[in-house]
Amino acid sequence: MRVKIADCLGICNGVRRALDIVEQALDACENNILYVYNEIVHNTFVINELKKRNVIFVHSVDEIPDGASVVFSAHGVSRDVEAAAKEKNLRVFDATCLLVKKNHRAVEQAFAENKRIIFIGKRTHTECVGTIGRVADGYCYIVENEKDVDLLPDFDDEVIVVTQTTLAMCDVENISSLLDRKYKNIKHLGGICFATYDRQNAIIKLAKECDLILVAGSAASSNSCRLVQIAEKCGINAQLIDSVDDVKNIDFSSYQCVGITAGASTPQEKIDELITFVQGI
Numbered sequence: 027m028r029v030k031i032a033d034c035l036g037i038c039n040g041v042r043r044a045l046d047i048v049e050q051a052l053d054a055c056e057n058n059i060l061y062v063y064n065e066i067v068h069n070t071f072v073i074n075e076l077k078k079r080n081v082i083f084v085h086s087v088d089e090i091p092d093g094a095s096v097v098f099s100a101h102g103v104s105r106d107v108e109a110a111a112k113e114k115n116l117r118v119f120d121a122t123c124l125l126v127k128k129n130h131r132a133v134e135q136a137f138a139e140n141k142r143i144i145f146i147g148k149r150t151h152t153e154c155v156g157t158i159g160r161v162a163d164g165y166c167y168i169v170e171n172e173k174d175v176d177l178l179p180d181f182d183d184e185v186i187v188v189t190q191t192t193l194a195m196c197d198v199e200n201i202s203s204l205l206d207r208k209y210k211n212i213k214h215l216g217g218i219c220f221a222t223y224d225r226q227n228a229i230i231k232l233a234k235e236c237d238l239i240l241v242a243g244s245a246a247s248s249n250s251c252r253l254v255q256i257a258e259k260c261g262i263n264a265q266l267i268d269s270v271d272d273v274k275n276i277d278f279s280s281y282q283c284v285g286i287t288a289g290a291s292t293p294q295e296k297i298d299e300l301i302t303f304v305q306g307i
């Protein structure tokens with residue numbers, strides 16, 4: 027059985043920066059507890075390692091004592107969260123990825139100019155919650171799939187489209203072309219990030235050479251799940267692997283070539299662990 031590694035895989039600049047900011051915050055906190063609003067990045071191993079170092083993950087600012095230190099995750103936060111942190115006099119370390127921030131600015135500017143905003147994304151994902159929360163409640167129209175486009179009202183004035191950074195390229199292309207057909211006056215600002223594009227293009231290439239692809243990443247990681255989805259769309263069996271324990275039950279006897287890739291939040295040590303294990307089979 028051959029093992030092939032994707033040309034582009036694993037941790038991206040935004041995740042690396044977020045983890046560096048947590049380290050800086052830990053240093054700055056000395057012996058005090060550090061709070062992180064939402065999972066800093068969506069990876070079980072990373073989260074568990076930080077919990078061992080007294081980092082507390084919260085989903086509400088109410089859970090944080092006044093004056094404590096908090097890191098905002100790479101996925102970004104709403105204006106309400108920023109305001110609540112200020113109200114509680116929290117020391118904030120903002121690890122929002124700069125590409126997510128770019129989307130925040132696009133949404134804020136469109137709102138300031140009173141333009142219609144359509145956000146393509148998963149409504150429960152933290153990045154979506156943070157981005158649409160940059161403007162007034164209910165101002166953004168959220169489109170999760172092609173069916174949602176039919177439900178949108180007709181507008182003659184300008185429509186601004188912003189996209190969650192970690193969606194599948196093919197899904198976004200399909201939704202965007204439907205939106206282009208529906209609205210005459212439409213502008214696409216801010217979309218899938220380079221890291222997501224590069225990892226998705228690499229798995230499409232890998233799918234041509236393999237009959238099974240293992241994607242190192244956690245179920246909460248949008249971009250890792252999209253890699254599995256893309257491999258399956260290419261007709262290849264693909265599995266999300268959170269740890270090597272997930273590989274132990276796979277029967278590899280019928281596979282000629284196994285591909286390995288990893289989502290943008292998967293640390294290199296977890297990728298190396300998976301590669302070593304599969305190469306040893």
Ligand code: SF4
Pocket residue numbers: 038039040041100123124125126191192219220221222249290
């Ligand atoms: S996947 Fe893209 S948007 Fe998310 S942290 Fe990485 S570079 Fe930033």
